[in-house]
Amino acid sequence: MYFFMRLVLKAVRLRKMALGSVILIFILGSASIAYWLEPSTFQTWFNALYWVLTTMATVGYGDFFAKTVIGKLFTIFLYIFGIGLLSVVIGKIIDSVADIQRKKEAGQLKFQGKDHIIIINWSKKAQYAVEEILSYSPAPSIVLIDESDRHPLAHQDQVHFISGDPSLQDVLERAKLKEARAAIIFADARIDEPALVDGKTLLIASSIERFAPNIHTTVEITQDQHVQNFQHVKVNEFVLSHDAISRLAVRAALQQGNSEVFNQLLSRQHGDDIYEIPVKQEWKTYGDAFQDLLLRGATLISDRGDLGINRKLTTAIPSDARLYAVADEETFLSLTGKSK
Structure with a gap:
C-alpha cells in the first residue's frame, strides 16, 4: 500500500505532458500484455485494448474477461494501478479547468477573437457602455x-477581462488590439486630480496610436483645454466628461421634455436610433435622399456632423458623404438589406 501511495503522489507531481505519456504507455503496454497472456480470449489486440479501457474506466461490460489465473492477477493489477492512474488524470483535468477559470477571472488569459470592442478603465460609465454594446x-x-x-x-461571458497597465504593449497584445473594431478609453475614476486623469488617458491613447494606428479610438477627457493634446496623437473622437451632462441638464431645465429625445437617441435600448445609411446611386441631391428615406420610415438628419442638410435639399451629395438618419432597427435593416 505504501508503494502504491508513493506511485500516486509521484504521478500527481508529473507535468501534464509527462503524465499523458505515462498513461498512454501504460494503456498500450497493458493491452499488449493482456493479449499476450490470453490471445484466445481477446482474439485481437484491439479487443485487448478495449478491455483495458473498460476495466480502467470501471465500466466492465463483461463481453471480455480474463479466464486464466495469471490473467485474473493481471486484472487485479489493473484495478489497483490503472484505476488509480485514471483518477489522477481526471483530477488533473478538473484542476486544469479550475485553473483556466481562475486565470480568466484574474484577467491573465489572452483574448482569442477579433472584430471586438476594447473598453479601457473600469467605472460606472464603462459598465453603461458595456450594457449599451450588448444591446446591439x-x-x-x-x-x-x-x-x-x-x-x-x-x-458576463461576452466580456473578456485583461488585467494590466493599458499603456503597455504586451497588455494591448493580449487584448488583440490590432484585430479590434474600436477602442474606448474612459477616464480613470480612481485618480482625483483631473490633469493626472487626462495625462494617463493621453499616455494610453499614445500607446494605442503607436501600436495600432488604424484602430478607431474614442476617449473621455475631463478638461477641455487638453483636447488639442489628444488631437495631436490623432484620436478619432473625444467626449468631454462634464460638458455633455451640463448641456443636457440646461436643455432639460429651459426646454422641458427634450431630454427624453436625447436619451432615446443616446441608447439603442429605447425608441429609435441614429444609423449610418449607405448612399444609393439614384440619390443625386440631399432632397432625393430625404424624400426616399421619409417614404421608407426614416428621417435624414445629417451628413457627418452637418445637421443643416434639410436646408440644402437641392445640393448634390458629395462622393465622400456619410449620411445619418433616425429610424427603428427594422427600418434600418430593410434599408440596408440586412437581417437580424
Missing part, C-alpha cells in the same frame, strides 16, 4: 482592460 444585435465581443486584479463582470 448581434452584439460584438468586448474586451475590458483594467489594472484591477479581478473581473468586474465575471458573470
Whole structure:
C-alpha cells in the first residue's frame, strides 16, 4: 500500500505532458500484455485494448474477461494501478479547468477573437457602455482592460477581462488590439486630480496610436483645454466628461421634455436610433435622399456632423458623404438589406 501511495503522489507531481505519456504507455503496454497472456480470449489486440479501457474506466461490460489465473492477477493489477492512474488524470483535468477559470477571472488569459470592442478603465460609465454594446444585435465581443486584479463582470461571458497597465504593449497584445473594431478609453475614476486623469488617458491613447494606428479610438477627457493634446496623437473622437451632462441638464431645465429625445437617441435600448445609411446611386441631391428615406420610415438628419442638410435639399451629395438618419432597427435593416 505504501508503494502504491508513493506511485500516486509521484504521478500527481508529473507535468501534464509527462503524465499523458505515462498513461498512454501504460494503456498500450497493458493491452499488449493482456493479449499476450490470453490471445484466445481477446482474439485481437484491439479487443485487448478495449478491455483495458473498460476495466480502467470501471465500466466492465463483461463481453471480455480474463479466464486464466495469471490473467485474473493481471486484472487485479489493473484495478489497483490503472484505476488509480485514471483518477489522477481526471483530477488533473478538473484542476486544469479550475485553473483556466481562475486565470480568466484574474484577467491573465489572452483574448482569442477579433472584430471586438476594447473598453479601457473600469467605472460606472464603462459598465453603461458595456450594457449599451450588448444591446446591439448581434452584439460584438468586448474586451475590458483594467489594472484591477479581478473581473468586474465575471458573470458576463461576452466580456473578456485583461488585467494590466493599458499603456503597455504586451497588455494591448493580449487584448488583440490590432484585430479590434474600436477602442474606448474612459477616464480613470480612481485618480482625483483631473490633469493626472487626462495625462494617463493621453499616455494610453499614445500607446494605442503607436501600436495600432488604424484602430478607431474614442476617449473621455475631463478638461477641455487638453483636447488639442489628444488631437495631436490623432484620436478619432473625444467626449468631454462634464460638458455633455451640463448641456443636457440646461436643455432639460429651459426646454422641458427634450431630454427624453436625447436619451432615446443616446441608447439603442429605447425608441429609435441614429444609423449610418449607405448612399444609393439614384440619390443625386440631399432632397432625393430625404424624400426616399421619409417614404421608407426614416428621417435624414445629417451628413457627418452637418445637421443643416434639410436646408440644402437641392445640393448634390458629395462622393465622400456619410449620411445619418433616425429610424427603428427594422427600418434600418430593410434599408440596408440586412437581417437580424
